[in-house]
Amino acid sequence: MQALYAQLLVGLINGSFYALLSLGLAVIFGMLNIINFAHGALYMMGAFCAYFLLNIAGIGYWPALIIAPIAVGIFGMILERTMLQWLAGLDHLYGLLLTFGLALIIQGVFQNYFGSSGLPYAIPSELQGGMNLGFMFLPIYRGWVVVFSLVVCLATWFLIEKTRLGANLRAATENPTLVRAFGINVPRMITLTYGLGVGLAALAGVLSAPINQVRPLMGADLIIVVFAVVVIGGMGSIMGSIITGFALGVIEGLTKYFYPEASNTVVFVLMVLVLLLKPAGLTGRAA
């Protein structure tokens, strides 16, 4: 029984990453209608950004938590301005192919310079060590990841669903022409939203740097699972992707305990089931 609690908690930790990443994807898909396959590469850039900040500029983890998402977010906004915006209104496939190509290029460039084994990034000294919860030894850093990503997820949800800015944004996706008529700069808003989604990916990258090796392929390994999370949660649904992210982390954790061999397929089995029973995803509206 104790082991089970431990696995649940570990699942929740992995779920935090799924949630943060799928949230960014959901924001981008919901607001821009772009299937952002470059998300994994941008997540990886976040982690590398933290690594560079530490090893070149001597800037530690805490500032990196803010600087890296902004830096990578700006990079994302440049991508949106120079490339993605021209695809607005075209079939989803174009956006998917463009972002997939970008992901391959970004990963290729990093791999060319840094190889595949990755680089070390230490846990910040404030969060080192762990505490004994009785049923498991919880590294403090992992606890921090869960709490922090939960806060960020809820804040993003609040921003989009409950504030005036979010209302404008949602209106702009429904009917851009009308919203423009109210004097709102819709293209700028779209760019900022893409930047926000990308920033969330980079933030997840910084959070994961001390846990995983900082590797060029760290995003490629994760992105497929995250897409499954988004599909299960319902494309474009903010709350849906947050909840599904955490839930799938837990389910995956339990699989690692009961039948570890299937731990990297269980998410896809679930995706198939959900698509068969509820094609729009658990919380999505039918198109």
Next chain:
Amino acid sequence: MKHRISALFLGTALALAAGGGAMAQDKTVKVGVLTDNSGLYSDLGGAGSTLAAQMAMEDSGLAAKGWKIDIVSADHQNKPDIATTIARQWIDVEKVDIFMDVLNSGVALAVNNLVKEKNAVMINTGAATSDLTNAQCSPNTIHWVYDTYMLANSTGQALVKAGGDTWYFLTADYAFGHALERDTTAVVVKSGGKVIGGVKHPLNSSDFSSFLLQAQASKAKIIGMANAGGDTTNTIKQASEFGIVAGGQKLAGLLLFITDVHSLGLKVAQGLNFTETFYWDLNDGTRAFSKRFSERMKNKAMPSMVQAGVYSGLVHYFKTLDAMGGNPHDGVKVVAKMKEAPTDDPLFGKGTIRADGRKIHPAYLFEVKKPSESKGPWDYYKLIGTTPGDQAFRPLSESACPLVKK
């Protein structure tokens, strides 16, 4: 005039046709480096293996003797189906004579069959499974650098002797992990230890916390990592996070490469014991080669034992071809000649190749230095034990290889 030109053409064409037909033995060689160029093993093989092949070609001096050597390289993406498709194309269309590296045991076993069927040559320097020279042995294959039997024998025995008599395995769920777990289990049991459990994880996992918690709960003294590359580095890093070593359990890296240690950093990797057959800082010969190698690597990395093996294997292959006076393009014949002659190169020293295709050389047990002991980048290992070549690998008396006469 017109008449004379056409006669000239006819003559040239005839000469070319005749030359083509008589090419049973010629002085051309095509080397194919089949490796992981983009995935989790690409640092320990990958571009470095191709560079090592290049250096072997340059150092062989064969070009000056009129030989024409080509090197091609491809990415098998750790998928046996992709690997066999490439290998088939290489042999049938591009006329590749010899396969080098071929890391990943699943890939190696698949390519091994094809190479035998098509009578090419494989010098495997990257895959670990000891089956390549046991039940699956082939007259076309030489297993050069290391294998699971040797790793288990050296690291496993040393750890049991040091008091680690209960084991729990974290195993990569494919041919390599299974072979390494099987061979290590045999050694642990033989040395008086006990295996109390294990978990199989999918290849290329990024999160090991669930598996580590299970290993922690098992209370085994040794957690044997029967995985490699990125899987091993992530396991080690996360084990330190979960306080596994601090809690008194010891991690056994059954297969670690210098690139893994470099990637982990000494702070996390210090104190680990594991076995390799090559380290850049062993002697003057290894140092000289590694310096030249590292200068030509994009990230200035020192060679891994897999990459060093590519160089060493090709040196012996080229020597054999040179002695034969030409390339007969007959895998069995070339490999048989290679087995006859003793090997000698600056990286692995003097050695031999056994009837079952096993290359014999010493195995070194290393310990990773503390950060304070290291003089700089890549100064990572302390040598703590050497197993002579004749004891390091599976004895022929235990071999299930049909090539071994009993």
